[in-house]
Amino acid sequence: MIHSTDSFPGRTVNNNGKNHLYFGGTAYLGLPTLPGFCDILISNILKYGTGYAASRKANVRLSIYEEAETIMAGLIGSEAALSVSSGFLAGQLTLQSFSEEEYTFFHAPGTHPALIHPGGRPYATHGQLLQDVRDFAGSHPDKTPVVLCDSVTPEQNLYENHWYEQLPAEQTIFIADDSHGLGIMGNKGEGVYKRLEQIPFKELVVCGSMSKGFGIQAGAIFSSGAVIRRLWDNPVFAGASPASPAMLATFRDALPVYDIQRKKLQDNLKDFERYISGTDIFNGIKGHPAYSYKEESLTRYLLDKGIITTAFPYPDARSSLVQRIVISAYHTREDISKLCSAVRHFIN
Known part of the structure; x- marks a missing residue:
């Protein structure tokens, strides 16, 4: 599903007049809109x-x-x-x-x-x-x-x-x-x-x-x-x-800024992994903020809960669907908690 927006997708993205939490993209350190x-x-x-x-x-x-x-x-x-x-x-x-x-x-x-x-x-x-x-x-x-x-x-x-x-x-x-x-x-x-x-x-x-x-x-x-x-x-x-x-x-x-944002990202990753401990729905690399998954129904379920993730065929239209949850330094602890609560409800 394509989501068109005229505002920059950072921590949130506006979709059809409604703000959604955004757990996609590759701005891992949350830098593009960081003041x-x-x-x-x-x-x-x-x-x-x-x-x-x-x-x-x-x-x-x-x-x-x-x-x-x-x-x-x-x-x-x-x-x-x-x-x-x-x-x-x-x-x-x-x-x-x-x-x-x-x-x-x-x-x-x-x-x-x-x-x-x-x-x-x-x-x-x-x-x-x-x-x-x-x-x-x-x-x-x-x-x-x-x-x-x-x-x-x-x-x-x-x-x-x-x-x-x-x-x-x-x-x-x-x-x-x-x-x-x-x-x-x-x-x-x-x-x-x-x-x-x-x-x-x-x-x-x-x-x-x-x-x-x-x-x-x-x-x-x-x-x-x-x-x-x-x-x-x-x-x-x-x-x-x-x-x-x-x-x-x-x-x-910006070298000092990178260090600060990397620490924020690492803290967010620890929170996310603690919340999802015991589940086997995601594939990821230790210390990296992208978590892939295969269930297309999870993408739709999270969208219904006001959360947009990465989901599109890559690198071309004939390719398989790439689906990822991406944690970034943009996110708050409350954002991570809401995401993980939705994931657990989906699983259960």
């Missing part, structure tokens, strides 16, 4: 303008880009970072960096369209993927397998499922989209990079959106200095407009 965060962004827009209609490689260069990228790399744990205008571009630009004939691409189950290579091999199971990559690496010494995956999807979870440890690491390039982990997972929102770098991959790249966890319209790529320099030299990067400098300055200035 303190908006004040930081507005201040930076007044300083840097609304956007930057030029190439990063032009002869006039704003220092905020490199400053913010240095902070990003330090937080995530990579040697270097590169910002772009979106998470989707981050994935596509990364693929451009490994486009020569020497690379062969393997897509893990649930890989996001941002990391789909047209010549790649899709897999339904990790077991078959691992076997084929091992066989390929053993029989093609002149080629490099590139394994592509998401960090957080219903099909896979790099935070708890360590299937990647069984890859022939020193022969493999590993690329992960961590859009739903950046800013959320880890003690400081560092995401999955530090976990993955413990594996001696031939090359490691983590990319993704900065909007879901960090609240800025931008994408970013994290890797070695050599990979980031190769991306910087790519014509696609030179020809694409960069992320707004005001957004990157906001990332730099």
